[in-house]
Amino acid sequence: MADYVGSESVSSEASGGLALDRRRMFQMAALLGGSLAMGERALAAPVALPSRGAPGMARIGSNEYWEGPVPDAVAAVREVTPHCNYYDPDGECDALIKLVASMEKVPVDHVVPWAGSTSPLVRSVLGMCSPERGLVTANPTFEVAWTTAEYMGVPLVKVPLRASDQAHDVRAMVAANPKAGLFYICNPNNPTGSLTPKEDIAWLLANKPAGSIVLLDEAYLHFSEAESGMDFVRSGADVVILRTFSKIFGMAGMRMGLSIGRPELLEKLMMADGHVLMGQLPVPALVCATASLKRPDLIAARRTLTARTRATTAEFLRGRGFKVLPSEANMLMVDWGRPAAPIKAAFEARGVVIGRSWTIWPTMSRITIGSPAEMQRFCAAVDPILRA
Numbered sequence: 143m144a145d146y147v148g149s150e151s152v153s154s155e156a157s158g159g160l161a162l163d164r165r166r167m168f169q170m171a172a173l174l175g176g177s178l179a180m181g182e183r184a185l186a187a188p189v190a191l192p193s194r195g196a197p198g199m200a201r202i203g204s205n206e207y208w209e210g211p212v213p214d215a216v217a218a219v220r221e222v223t224p225h226c227n228y229y230d231p232d233g234e235c236d237a238l239i240k241l242v243a244s245m246e247k248v249p250v251d252h253v254v255p256w257a258g259s260t261s262p263l264v265r266s267v268l269g270m271c272s273p274e275r276g277l278v279t280a281n282p283t284f285e286v287a288w289t290t291a292e293y294m295g296v297p298l299v300k301v302p303l304r305a306s307d308q309a310h311d312v313r314a315m316v317a318a319n320p321k322a323g324l325f326y327i328c329n330p331n332n333p334t335g336s337l338t339p340k341e342d343i344a345w346l347l348a349n350k351p352a353g354s355i356v357l358l359d360e361a362y363l364h365f366s367e368a369e370s371g372m373d374f375v376r377s378g379a380d381v382v383i384l385r386t387f388s389k390i391f392g393m394a395g396m397r398m399g400l401s402i403g404r405p406e407l408l409e410k411l412m413m414a415d416g417h418v419l420m421g422q423l424p425v426p427a428l429v430c431a432t433a434s435l436k437r438p439d440l441i442a443a444r445r446t447l448t449a450r451t452r453a454t455t456a457e458f459l460r461g462r463g464f465k466v467l468p469s470e471a472n473m474l475m476v477d478w479g480r481p482a483a484p485i486k487a488a489f490e491a492r493g494v495v496i497g498r499s500w501t502i503w504p505t506m507s508r509i510t511i512g513s514p515a516e517m518q519r520f521c522a523a524v525d526p527i528l529r530a
């Protein structure tokens with residue numbers, strides 16, 4: 143970090159002149175301020191991590207897949223591990239980039255892998271927002287972008303999802319801040335599993351403020367039949383797509399994600415430490431991701447099983463009189479009709495860790511679709527807890 147600040151401060155040309163310097167200074171101040179503040183917090187009190195469950199519990203709270211990586215990927219990890227004395231035993235990072243580029247039909251310089259997609263998500267806010275150019279997100283949605291904006295003190299507007307179908311209300315989002323720097327679209331959305339139609343994203347790209355970027359988070363895309371927004375990247379639009387291997391690929395603890403977009407946009411995500419590809423990524427995770435992508439048949443089978451388990455769970459809950467929102471991902475939102483927080487605690491006491499609720503919808507819980515056995519355990523706990 144200190145090296146970076148030093149080299150940037152002597153290189154105003156490299157950072158693109160005065161306007162960009164000012165922006166960079168804000169970003170670096172935000173990064174430094176952020177890490178200092180986090181350090182102080184860590185000294186004051188241990189960070190309270192949300193309960194994700196423990197072995198033996200039904201873990202249906204964090205949208206993980208209930209099985210690990212596909213067998214070929216586990217074998218690839220086993221094979222490469224003895225060679226991990228080298229940063230880059232045999233070009234594993236390049237191999238993943240090339241495979242993703244060919245599968246997605248984009249140039250190789252449009253693909254940057256990360257250790258999960260949280261990091262590029264945070265960095266997108268750092269790199270594309272400023273005191274003048276804010277963030278617009280949906281509500282409810284995955285909160286990492288908005289918590290980063292809050293932390294950095296950039297203008298933030300949270301626009302409620304469209305009531306009729308829980309899609310992102312792109313027209314209201316554009317109207318919300320004519321000087322926005324970043325629009326965060328999670329498709330399918332977390333926590334609803336709802337889809338935003340491609341035409342709406344096209345409208346957003348055509349009508350957003352000049353110079354702003356659309357961050358399209360496709361963490362849950364493979365659970366749905368929906369088309370990716372990759373066409374927008376291929377056509378050179380102001381869009382960056384995020385993917386993660388933490389969900390359907392069963393690699394949450396392995397840590398691997400992707401950002402895909404025009405190189406000059408990806409560069410904005412890499413401002414804090416130069417280039418992320420210089421031996422920064424865990425080789426077992428890289429080969430695990432590459433081997434997983436080579437088995438689309440097994441990923442499709444996971445999609446089918448998840449859809450079936452989701453339908454059975456939703457039917458059960460609706461049969462008990464609870465409202466359940468339609469979902470295209472490995473989660474669903476159920477409305478208990480009363481505060482969700484104590485209900486979550488009651489499930490946990492029975493060994494079932496369900497998901498959280500969002501302030502805007504305090505009577506709803508997010509339920510991850512786990513294995514059929516986990517969902518049976520969840521369903522079996524519903525009557526004792528809610529009809530007691």
Ligand SMILES: Cc1ncc(COP(=O)(O)O)c(C=O)c1O
Pocket residue numbers: 204205257258259260261263284328332359361362385386387388394398399
């Ligand atoms: C929508 C969305 N984006 C990104 C992430 C980040 O996942 P990871 O950092 O594990 O790739 C998550 C995790 O739950 C998510 O739900």
